[in-house]
Structure formats: C-alpha cells, structure tokens
Amino acid sequence: MTQMPRLKRRHFLVGAAGASGAAIVGLPNVTLAQDGTPLPDYVAWKNADTMIVHSPETLETVRGAIGTSIVTPNDEVYIRNNLPAPDDSIVADRDAWEVTFEGLAEPMSLTVGQLKTVGVETIATVLQCSGNGRKFFEHEASGSQWETGAAGCIIWSGVPVRDLVAMMGGVAEGMDWLTGTGGEEIPEGLPPETVQVERSVPVAMMETAILAWEMNGEPIPLAHGGPLRLVIPGYYGVNNVKYIKRLAFTAEESPASIQQTGYRLRPVGEKGAPSQPSMYEMSVKSWITGPLMDAATGKVQIHGVAMGGTSAVETVELSLDGGETWADAPFVGPDLGPYAWRPFVVIADLEAGTHTLASRATNANGDVQPEDFPPNERAYGHNGWRAHAVDVTVA
Incomplete structure (x- = not known):
C-alpha cells in the first residue's frame, strides 16, 4: 500500500495542480483514489478524487476537498471502521x-x-x-x-x-x-x-x-x-x-x-488502562484547507474550518506569518449549531515568496486552540495550530 510521506507541515505551491482519481488501465470499474490506491468495493461509490486509502477500513478525505460549504457530502466523508462492515x-x-x-x-x-x-x-x-x-x-x-x-x-x-x-x-x-x-x-x-x-x-x-x-x-x-x-x-x-x-x-x-484499554490518552510507552482519560469530548480546533488551487496573482482566497468541540466555536484568527501576528477571520454561511464546524474565509494579497498560514480557534467556553499538543502513545487528539499550519509559496 502506498504510504503518505511524513511531513511536519504541508507545503503548497500556489499554481500547482493536485492529483486526481482515474480508472486503472486494463481494469474496468476499478477506480484509483487520490493517493493511487484502488477504492475498496464497499466504498466504490466514494468520490475517488477526494479520498486517500490508508487501509481497506480507513480512508481519509483530501485536505483540499473541504471547501467553503459547511456540510461534507456523503461521498467525501472519511471512513474509519474498527471491524469490517457487515454484509x-x-x-x-x-x-x-x-x-x-x-x-x-x-x-x-x-x-x-x-x-x-x-x-x-x-x-x-x-x-x-x-x-x-x-x-x-x-x-x-x-x-x-x-x-x-x-x-x-x-x-x-x-x-x-x-x-x-x-x-x-x-x-x-x-x-x-x-x-x-x-x-x-x-x-x-x-x-x-x-x-x-x-x-x-x-x-x-x-x-x-x-x-x-x-x-x-x-x-x-x-x-x-x-x-x-x-x-x-x-x-x-x-x-x-x-x-x-x-x-x-x-x-x-x-x-x-x-x-x-483502547482509545485511552496515555504517555508514550505506556499500555492502556481504565484509569486513563478516555477519548470522549472533542477539543477546539481549526485548520486551513486552501489555497491549493491556481492563483494568477498574489491575491489569494484563504479558507478553512473551525470547530468548538462540545461548545460552539466563537472566533477564529488567521496568521500569515507563522503565528507572529493574528487577525480575526470571518465565518461564512449559516451557524448550524454548537457541534457543527464553521468555514472561514479571508482574501489576502500575498507577496511573492513563502508564507506560513495558520489558524487558531476559540470556543464559547473560552478554550483557545493551543500552539502545540503533547505527545501520547496512540497519537490522539492533536489540535495544535502550529503543526496544522501550511507553507504556501506564491510564484
């Protein structure tokens, strides 16, 4: 199975096109996901251009597939099954x-x-x-x-x-x-x-x-x-x-x-135990989902999503310089309630060169998305804004 390269931060060249799904030559009705892996039969109805196949039971939505609409279409929603789906x-x-x-x-x-x-x-x-x-x-x-x-x-x-x-x-x-x-x-x-x-x-x-x-x-x-x-x-x-x-x-x-013992938040190297925190409530979090498309000039639409976890997301800030400075980013579209995410959009005039774009959300409880998230054995719950930032080069 094709393994995705391990990157600390995604780097995007504005003006470069992404990969897309295609049929395998000589094998009709077999469709390649975005990472070049065939979609499993039980999810063959998924939009292949938006899927990365990690295993038959785990398919990821391509980062750039999440645009400025709130609801994720069924054929683009990720798959995570602990056991094979029933008949x-x-x-x-x-x-x-x-x-x-x-x-x-x-x-x-x-x-x-x-x-x-x-x-x-x-x-x-x-x-x-x-x-x-x-x-x-x-x-x-x-x-x-x-x-x-x-x-x-x-x-x-x-x-x-x-x-x-x-x-x-x-x-x-x-x-x-x-x-x-x-x-x-x-x-x-x-x-x-x-x-x-x-x-x-x-x-x-x-x-x-x-x-x-x-x-x-x-x-x-x-x-x-x-x-x-x-x-x-x-x-x-x-x-x-x-x-x-x-x-x-x-x-x-x-x-x-x-x-x-599963889905327990524990130090690296420790086994799971009932005394450890269970993966229950989600945390405040945001990430940028674009720009990933061509740009004729330095003026770029920067967009992403922000969620509050168990309370409504209240604000999201955007940084164009890796967290040195921040400015409020406006939400777009209706508010679908405290458990939904909200897309945000900023139109920025970026000069030629590389820019580190980051977002930072705050929820109604006053919880602020942290810069970093401490390691844990199973690598659960990462919501640190720095790791989720993207480097974008404007040509």
Missing part, C-alpha cells in the same frame, strides 16, 4: 433492523420502523476520528497516519435517546453509563470482548444523543453505520457506534477492550 443484507430492509434497550424501567426491543414513530430530531455535528492529526506527532505512533481528513461535518436525523428513555419509564437506578453495542460480525475464534465495538459514555449524554437513520438527507450508507447509528454530539467518532443493535444503561463501563 449489505442488513440494509435491504432498513426498517426491520432491531435494537434492544436495557437498563430502563420498561426495557424493550424496537425496529427502526418503530423508532421513527417515537420522535425525530435533526442535528449537525463534526464527526472526527480520535487519531485525526496523528501524522503531526514526532514519535511515529502506529495506526493510520491521518492529517486533517479524518473529519467531516454531518447532518444527522433520528430519534432522540431522551424521548426513548421517557417512553420506557426512565433510567433504572444506579445506571451511570450509556452503552452502545455495534452489530459487526465477530471473527470466528476470537473472544468477543477483545474486538467487539462497544462503547460507554456518561449517562448524561442521553440528553443530546440520537439514534440516527439518515445522514445528510439520505439513508445512512452501510459504510457509515447504516441502517442505524448512535450519534453523540461533540464526542469523537469511536463513541458514535455503527450498526447499533443494543443501547443499554449500565452500572459499569463496557468490559470490551475498546473501552477498557
């Missing part, structure tokens, strides 16, 4: 998919069709892998070397979990966790808890969580968790359990390895 037979009759609810006064099982009669809510959220930005760390952490493309802004529609809780008589006493179990097939011969995708989040998240059946106005594609996905606004993607088949209120966190 597509599970989306043949989407309304028949059944979910079991536990830890409630009146536990029951409901189909997607029945869930649609309980209530509907639409919410815009940033979906982001915990490892987004892994490529910027120095310690060569294992895993896909994501740059900025393991993130997208999605509009989800589904039933609010709080409505289901009310319908089932409330949460049973002593239940401190909301636990979602995915419906992926467990490989034969492996203990389920070692590979099962099952995540627990604090029970308070039931107030904003939804069970979604729609993604950007369409039935959720199989590759993204259809027919039904748990969405926890403001939380990293691993907590947004795909193919959800069980939603339980539990007294303890899930015993699954992905909960107990």
Whole structure:
C-alpha cells in the first residue's frame, strides 16, 4: 500500500495542480483514489478524487476537498471502521433492523420502523476520528497516519435517546453509563470482548444523543453505520457506534477492550488502562484547507474550518506569518449549531515568496486552540495550530 510521506507541515505551491482519481488501465470499474490506491468495493461509490486509502477500513478525505460549504457530502466523508462492515443484507430492509434497550424501567426491543414513530430530531455535528492529526506527532505512533481528513461535518436525523428513555419509564437506578453495542460480525475464534465495538459514555449524554437513520438527507450508507447509528454530539467518532443493535444503561463501563484499554490518552510507552482519560469530548480546533488551487496573482482566497468541540466555536484568527501576528477571520454561511464546524474565509494579497498560514480557534467556553499538543502513545487528539499550519509559496 502506498504510504503518505511524513511531513511536519504541508507545503503548497500556489499554481500547482493536485492529483486526481482515474480508472486503472486494463481494469474496468476499478477506480484509483487520490493517493493511487484502488477504492475498496464497499466504498466504490466514494468520490475517488477526494479520498486517500490508508487501509481497506480507513480512508481519509483530501485536505483540499473541504471547501467553503459547511456540510461534507456523503461521498467525501472519511471512513474509519474498527471491524469490517457487515454484509449489505442488513440494509435491504432498513426498517426491520432491531435494537434492544436495557437498563430502563420498561426495557424493550424496537425496529427502526418503530423508532421513527417515537420522535425525530435533526442535528449537525463534526464527526472526527480520535487519531485525526496523528501524522503531526514526532514519535511515529502506529495506526493510520491521518492529517486533517479524518473529519467531516454531518447532518444527522433520528430519534432522540431522551424521548426513548421517557417512553420506557426512565433510567433504572444506579445506571451511570450509556452503552452502545455495534452489530459487526465477530471473527470466528476470537473472544468477543477483545474486538467487539462497544462503547460507554456518561449517562448524561442521553440528553443530546440520537439514534440516527439518515445522514445528510439520505439513508445512512452501510459504510457509515447504516441502517442505524448512535450519534453523540461533540464526542469523537469511536463513541458514535455503527450498526447499533443494543443501547443499554449500565452500572459499569463496557468490559470490551475498546473501552477498557483502547482509545485511552496515555504517555508514550505506556499500555492502556481504565484509569486513563478516555477519548470522549472533542477539543477546539481549526485548520486551513486552501489555497491549493491556481492563483494568477498574489491575491489569494484563504479558507478553512473551525470547530468548538462540545461548545460552539466563537472566533477564529488567521496568521500569515507563522503565528507572529493574528487577525480575526470571518465565518461564512449559516451557524448550524454548537457541534457543527464553521468555514472561514479571508482574501489576502500575498507577496511573492513563502508564507506560513495558520489558524487558531476559540470556543464559547473560552478554550483557545493551543500552539502545540503533547505527545501520547496512540497519537490522539492533536489540535495544535502550529503543526496544522501550511507553507504556501506564491510564484
């Protein structure tokens, strides 16, 4: 598999064109992603020009594909699956998919069709892998070397979990966790808890969580968790359990390895443990997504996206000189709520030469995007503005 070069900072020559997808000569119906790797069959519908294939289960969105629109189209959203996607037979009759609810006064099982009669809510959220930005760390952490493309802004529609809780008589006493179990097939011969995708989040998240059946106005594609996905606004993607088949209120966190030792923020060289912080709430973050296209003069449209994590992004600043000076950058487009990102655009007249462009966001809680982010074993959560800066040469 083609490996992306490891760069501390991306360098762009204004006026240079990027690579694009193409069919493999002699192999009809096989399409190359942006990095020259064929798209896996289950995501062959993706826009190949905007995809980088790290593995069959991990596809990254090309940095320059995120423009000045808020919502990321389904065919450009990144892919991160901890297990292979189930057979597509599970989306043949989407309304028949059944979910079991536990830890409630009146536990029951409901189909997607029945869930649609309980209530509907639409919410815009940033979906982001915990490892987004892994490529910027120095310690060569294992895993896909994501740059900025393991993130997208999605509009989800589904039933609010709080409505289901009310319908089932409330949460049973002593239940401190909301636990979602995915419906992926467990490989034969492996203990389920070692590979099962099952995540627990604090029970308070039931107030904003939804069970979604729609993604950007369409039935959720199989590759993204259809027919039904748990969405926890403001939380990293691993907590947004795909193919959800069980939603339980539990007294303890899930015993699954992905909960107990995986996705834990820990020092380099240390093993994962339940005592370490789990990858729950996303942090304030921004990055520049252009210029990456031709420019006839030094006047350049600089654009990017900014997110607040679990509170709304309030401001974003832009630097043209590597952080020496900063100026406010205006947002464009409507505000889709506290969990969505907001595009920003600045028109700058850049002189010939190389410029280091950086962005720095602040959220409604007053959290400011830091200059750097300390290393951790699995290279999670990088939101440092300096590593996300880009060097742009104006010819």
